[in-house]
Amino acid sequence: MQALESETTEALVAEIHALKQERGAAILAHNYQRPEIQDLADVVADSLQMARRATVLDAPVLVICGVHFMAESAAIANPDKQVLIPDLDAGCSLAATIQAKDVRAWRATHPGGVVVAYVNTAAQVKAESDYCCTSGNAVSVIRALPPGVPVLFLPDFFLGSYLKRVTGREMDIWMGECHVHAGMTHETLEERRNQYPDAEFLVHPECGCVTSAMYYAEAEGDVAAGRMQIVSTEQMMRRARSSRKRRFIVATETGVLHRLRRENPDKEFVAAAESAECRYMKLITLKKLRDSLLYLQHEVTVPPPIASRARRAIDRMLAIG
Ligand code: SF4
The missing domain is CATH 3.40.50.10800 (NadA-like)
Structure with missing residues (x-):
């Protein structure tokens, strides 16, 4: 199928449906996506649900209309499927505030410490962490930690401060925030x-x-x-x-x-604030989604040793609830 010279929304939508069929692909869109992307997705959900729902979809190709760490989570949870993201620049300003080496540096000065990573982190950072959490279960995860050990919560400063106040747990909080x-x-x-x-x-x-x-x-x-x-x-x-x-x-x-x-x-x-718009999420457009299906681009993979360590942190979170 050739890319059209001038493309109307209707033509793009029709082409996406046809390509989706041809590729046996499923489209998973985050709740923050543009309305026209949400309207043609098989699943519209938050990041954790996207990864979970992807495992039960009977589709060899998953197109993740979200940001990069979400595509990584989908790849970790679905090692046998081809995971695509329509725009590789769809990152996350919060996830970008911390790297794996930062976590290793904290561990070096806090032997026996425990690291809790919010889902908005790259797979490399999750692999260096002990527990993963979402905003929904962060309080339970913090309350389940062994007492008396140093804790680092990353990367969201506001969520970390909220947790500290609600649980009373002393912890170091990474100073990251979302734009x-x-x-x-x-x-x-x-x-x-x-x-x-x-x-x-x-x-x-x-x-x-x-x-x-x-x-x-x-x-x-x-x-x-x-x-x-x-x-x-x-x-x-x-x-x-x-x-x-x-x-x-x-x-x-x-x-x-x-x-x-x-x-x-x-x-x-x-x-609450009209300006609360994630510019990274909005990078995904109908045209880029069409191209992703047409050219099977851009594939997101996580090296198996990193995926298995990241999965351990995610599984511990799921065990807590
Ligand atoms: S809204 Fe903020 S935290 Fe969420 S994906 Fe966008 S940049 Fe990241």
Whole structure:
């Protein structure tokens, strides 16, 4: 199939469907993807669910419409499948703040220490870590650590500070943050609270972009007072359906609003910060997805020794819940 000279959205979508069939491929899109990518994906989910769902899909080719560490996680979980990402530049500013050598340097000065890595990390960093965690299970992972040993939490400063406060566990926290944080300040959240006093606040901490919102909400007592729900994507979708509220302030990357609005046309969803947009996620376009399927590019692989060590950290996390 040849690339078209001038391409309409309809033509690209038709071509993607045909190529997907031809390749036996499945498309997995992160919740932060552009609406048109979400609309033609087989799976729309958070990073952990993307990796999990990929293992049960009967498809030899997986196209990951997300950022690079997500494609690595899919490759680790699916060693027999070909994993593609439509744009190799789709990285993550949070994951990029730490390298494997930084973890080794911390270990050298903290013998017997334990390293907990948030999912937003490269496979090389996960391989150097003892436990992996998501925002959803980070509290359980920290509480399950052996007492009295030094702990390094990486790479998200806001999530680490939140965990320290909630669990009372002393730990070193890597000073990494996601660029999307810039739009999710204490002032922005306060402004939205005043602007929409009748609205329910939904915070979706899947990614580093909203861990600052978790941090501020906990400090303000919003969580304890029940004014703010900290929820996973699926919980957010359920909550939006079942809540009697008609209006919601959604603290997350703006891509999640697409599904909320599509599934709840009679309710209003307002972004906590319109500027909370991940430019790396938005690098994936229909044209790049088409090219990925057409040329089977760009393949993401993780060397087996790194994959097996990274998998150990992920499995320990899953054992905790
Ligand atoms: S929103 Fe931030 S943490 Fe999430 S993928 Fe983008 S850069 Fe990384």
